[in-house]
Structures are given as C-alpha cells and as structure tokens.
Amino acid sequence: MLLEERVCELTGTKCLRSLEKVHHPVSKPLSKTRLELIEAAGRLSQLVGRPRTIGQIFGLLYLSPRALTLDEIAELLEISKASASTGTRQLLALHAIRQVWKPGDRKDFLEAEPELREVLRGVYQLFFAPKLTKTRGRIDLLLETLDGDRKAGTIDDEEYRFCRDRLLQMSHLQGKVEKVLPIAEKFL
Amino acid sequence: MLLEERVCELTGTKCLRSLEKVHHPVSKPLSKTRLELIEAAGRLSQLVGRPRTIGQIFGLLYLSPRALTLDEIAELLEISKASASTGTRQLLALHAIRQVWKPGDRKDFLEAEPELREVLRGVYQLFFAPKLTKTRGRIDLLLETLDGDRKAGTIDDEEYRFCRDRLLQMSHLQGKVEKVLPIAEKFL
DNA sequence: GTATTCGTTCAATCCGAACTGAACGTTCCG
DNA sequence: CGGAACGTTCAGTTCGGATTGAACGAATAC
Structure with a gap:
C-alpha cells in the first residue's frame, strides 16, 4: 500500500497516512436503499445550505432499525469521528435525532426521531424562527438608519420616501410570514 | 501602486493586476441604509444556500429608485461584471428582477420586482417546487429499490418492513407539504 | 469595412466552510 | 494508581462552489 509520512505541525508527532482510497471494513454493508437515501438526504441538506454530513447522518439513522453509535456512524458513512460528533450534536439540537443509552454500555446510541413532523418543527423552531424574528428587528433598525440618512443629508427626500415605502413593504411581508x-x- | 504581471495560461496574453485593494470610484456613494440592506440580503441569501452575490444584487436594486445597468451594479457592489451578469440572470429566472430598456440606450437596465410576494412566489415555484416533485419521484423509486433489496436478499424481512414503513411516512409528509x-x- | 460597446461564457483562481487527525478531559475498569 | 474507551475540541488542511479575468459573439457606431 502506498503510504505517506506526515508530521503534525503543532506537536511534531508523526503518523502514516494512506494515499490509496481506503475501503473501510464496513461492519455490515448497507442496503442499496439506505445508501441512496443517505445520498439524497445529503444533497437535500446542502440544498438548504447545511453541511452534507448532517443530512447523511439523519438519512442513515432514519432507515436504521436499531440505534447506532458514533463509531458506527463514522464507519458506515466513511467520515471521521469528529465529523460524526459535530453532526450528531447539531441534529440533537434540532431534535432530529435522540440519544438512547443501553444498560451496561458506556457508548451513546443514536436514533432518528421517527416522527418527521417533529423534525420539521424542530428545524423551523430552532433554525428558521430565530432568523425571522431577528429579521424583524433588523428591518426596524433600517428604518431608523434611514431617518439618520435623511438628517445627515445623504439622501434626498424622494429617495427617502422611496426607501421608506419599500422597507415598510418588507416589514409587512415579514409580519405575514411570521x-x-x-x-x-x-x-x- | 503595487502591480503584478500575470500571464493568462490559456492564451499566453499578459496583463497587469493591482495587488492593492482597489477602491473603485463609486459613481455616487450608497446611503448607509442601502449598504446595510445589501449586507443583510447577502447573508440571507447564503443562509438558504444561494451565493451571497444574488442577495446583494437584489438588495441593491430593491432600494434603488431607478433601474441600474450591469456596470453600475458591478461598480456599486465592487464585484466583477461576470458575477453581476450571472447573478442578474439567476434573479431574472426567479422573476425577482426585471429588465427595462431605455430608448436610445443599448444597455440593459435592471430593476427589482417591487411586489415581494411575487418574488417569494417565484422562488418557490421555480426553485423549491421542482425539487419537491423530484423528491416525490425519488421516494417512489426508493420503494422499488427496497423491493429489489429484499429479493436480492440484502435485507431481512424485519428490516424490509421497517424501511418500508419509514419510506411511506416520508411519502405521506411529502404529499402534505406539497x-x-x-x-x-x-x-x- | 474597422472599431466600440455591450452581455455572456469559460477556464482558472480564490476563499471559506466542512472536514480531519491529533490532543484532551472524563469516566470506567483492572 | 495506570490505562483503555468514550465524546469533544481545535488547529490545519481539503475541497467545491463562488468569483474572476480574459476571450468571445452580437449589435451598433464610425
């Protein structure tokens, strides 16, 4: 196997890294269905601006009959444990997945929230809703900034009225969406 | 001024590029309000996974009392004309902005769609709706793949029933969202 | 005809978010 | 006590999409 010696720049320690595409020994190969859902979920995730890993992890867990450990997730998705850790924590924050503990096992086991409605609700409440209310505040702030601009003479009266009108329209729509x-x- | 000679690798032609942060001579400085909205719109844009430029262009035009040309957009936002071109074409596709022509001027003038509802509608109809229907197709396909998996013996009956149940749930929610x-x- | 002035396209570059390996803190076990 | 097995954190790297300069085609002007 082709190997490359790498030196960690921070600590000076050395390690060997394979240059070949390592084919992790998967505990039990995933079915085609699960693989395809994982890919689709990954794409969906980055479609809405989230890291692909997040979607992949959820996809994997959603079609998993039993809860999985961090290591299993990392192994099955062929990602680092670090990614698996950050990904699962984000999903936990969204209430999209849950932690379950098995007696006599120190590992965290992770399973998908089975009710998809709850997942959507979590994503909305914890991700979109805060942005929405923030937006409201920002529009109000912009209206004040606009008054400042007029007093400072940066804009003439016509532009002032024009911008004010548009900002009010934004405020109106924002309220309705909320x-x-x-x-x-x-x-x- | 600090200059760097650059050779275009494709054609071998040479050009000088400034290494200093060029401060474009802005035709008329933007008001603070417009600058802030441009920034906010840019962030909103990349929040939902679109390039920042798209949002910035729309923000600029939405608070612009008169239609602007490609060159003006590029100058005011300090982006290349190429970016301005691709950005405006995407916004045109979404019906978020319009082209207006002024008699006796060859340039395209661009203005924001004033009705924000229409903008939202465009974004939904031309961006999200297609993904939604595609998703429906993909779920149906996954159900077929699952049958294939069972026939191929990749999964046992328990996993089959479990996955089938979850896929049907997905299908159900997807229908409701649509x-x-x-x-x-x-x-x- | 040739020379400008537009907008678009494309290969190359750049940049930032996602990802990684290594170090770390903690808990459990001998 | 070690030390092994966890999950988390963080500096450094990777990588893909956004951005760019240059080339181009079309339309106009001279």
Missing part, C-alpha cells in the same frame, strides 16, 4: 408559517405547520 | 405550501402562499 404569522402564516406556524399555522401552516399545524396542517402537516 | 399541498400545504401553495395554500400558505395564498395567505401572504
């Missing part, structure tokens, strides 16, 4: 989304969620 | 979103849009 009202409609929770209602829509009820109908899922 | 129904609810257009209705929610009506209420904006």
Whole structure:
C-alpha cells in the first residue's frame, strides 16, 4: 500500500497516512436503499445550505432499525469521528435525532426521531424562527438608519420616501410570514 | 501602486493586476441604509444556500429608485461584471428582477420586482417546487429499490418492513407539504 | 469595412466552510 | 494508581462552489 509520512505541525508527532482510497471494513454493508437515501438526504441538506454530513447522518439513522453509535456512524458513512460528533450534536439540537443509552454500555446510541413532523418543527423552531424574528428587528433598525440618512443629508427626500415605502413593504411581508408559517405547520 | 504581471495560461496574453485593494470610484456613494440592506440580503441569501452575490444584487436594486445597468451594479457592489451578469440572470429566472430598456440606450437596465410576494412566489415555484416533485419521484423509486433489496436478499424481512414503513411516512409528509405550501402562499 | 460597446461564457483562481487527525478531559475498569 | 474507551475540541488542511479575468459573439457606431 502506498503510504505517506506526515508530521503534525503543532506537536511534531508523526503518523502514516494512506494515499490509496481506503475501503473501510464496513461492519455490515448497507442496503442499496439506505445508501441512496443517505445520498439524497445529503444533497437535500446542502440544498438548504447545511453541511452534507448532517443530512447523511439523519438519512442513515432514519432507515436504521436499531440505534447506532458514533463509531458506527463514522464507519458506515466513511467520515471521521469528529465529523460524526459535530453532526450528531447539531441534529440533537434540532431534535432530529435522540440519544438512547443501553444498560451496561458506556457508548451513546443514536436514533432518528421517527416522527418527521417533529423534525420539521424542530428545524423551523430552532433554525428558521430565530432568523425571522431577528429579521424583524433588523428591518426596524433600517428604518431608523434611514431617518439618520435623511438628517445627515445623504439622501434626498424622494429617495427617502422611496426607501421608506419599500422597507415598510418588507416589514409587512415579514409580519405575514411570521404569522402564516406556524399555522401552516399545524396542517402537516 | 503595487502591480503584478500575470500571464493568462490559456492564451499566453499578459496583463497587469493591482495587488492593492482597489477602491473603485463609486459613481455616487450608497446611503448607509442601502449598504446595510445589501449586507443583510447577502447573508440571507447564503443562509438558504444561494451565493451571497444574488442577495446583494437584489438588495441593491430593491432600494434603488431607478433601474441600474450591469456596470453600475458591478461598480456599486465592487464585484466583477461576470458575477453581476450571472447573478442578474439567476434573479431574472426567479422573476425577482426585471429588465427595462431605455430608448436610445443599448444597455440593459435592471430593476427589482417591487411586489415581494411575487418574488417569494417565484422562488418557490421555480426553485423549491421542482425539487419537491423530484423528491416525490425519488421516494417512489426508493420503494422499488427496497423491493429489489429484499429479493436480492440484502435485507431481512424485519428490516424490509421497517424501511418500508419509514419510506411511506416520508411519502405521506411529502404529499402534505406539497399541498400545504401553495395554500400558505395564498395567505401572504 | 474597422472599431466600440455591450452581455455572456469559460477556464482558472480564490476563499471559506466542512472536514480531519491529533490532543484532551472524563469516566470506567483492572 | 495506570490505562483503555468514550465524546469533544481545535488547529490545519481539503475541497467545491463562488468569483474572476480574459476571450468571445452580437449589435451598433464610425
């Protein structure tokens, strides 16, 4: 096997790293279905601007009949344990997955929240909703900034009225979105 | 000024490129309000996984009392004309901005769609809706793949039933989302 | 005709987020 | 006590998408 000696620049310690595409010995090969869902979930995840790993981990767990450990996740997805750790913690924060403990085993076992509605709810409540309320504050701030701009003489009256009108429109839509989304969620 | 000679690797032609941070001579400095909205729109854009430039261009145009040309957009946002071009074309595809032509001027003038609801509608219809229907197809395909997995003996009956159940749940939620979103849009 | 002035396209570069290996803190076991 | 087995953290690297300069085609101007 082709190997490369690497020196950790921080500590000076050495390690060997394989240059070949290592084929991790998978405990039990994943079915085609699971592999495809993992890929699809990964794409979906990065479609909405999240790291691909997050989606992959959830996809893996969602089709997993039993809870998996961090090491199993890392092995099955062929990612580092570090990635698996950060990914699972993010998913835990979103309430998309849960930790379960098995008696007599120190490992954390992870399983997907089975109710997809809850997952969506978590993503909305903990990810989108905060951004929405922040946006509201920012628009209000912009209206003040605009008044400042006029007083400072940076803009003329026509531009002032124009911008004010548009900012108010933004504020209006923002308010409606904030009202409609929770209602829509009820109908899922 | 610090200059660097660069040779285009494709054609062998040479050019000088400034290494200093060039401070473009802005035709008319933007007001603080517009600058802040541009920044916020840029962040919002990359929050949902789109390039920052897209949001910035829309933000600029939305608070612009008059339509702007490609060159003005590039100059005001301090981005290349190439970026401005690709960005505006994406926004045009989403119906978020429009082209207007002024008699006796060869340039394209660009202005934001004033009705934000229309912008949202465009983003949904032309960006999200296609992904949603594709997802439906993909879930159906996964159900077939799952049958294949069982026949191939890759999975046992228990795993088959488990995965089938979860895939059906996905299908169910997907259907509901596809129904609810257009209705929610009506209420904006 | 040739020379500009547009917008677009494309290979190459750049940049930042995602990922990684190694170190670390903790807990459990002998 | 070690030391092994965990999960987490962090500096450093990788990598893919955003961005760019240059080339290009089309339309106009001279």
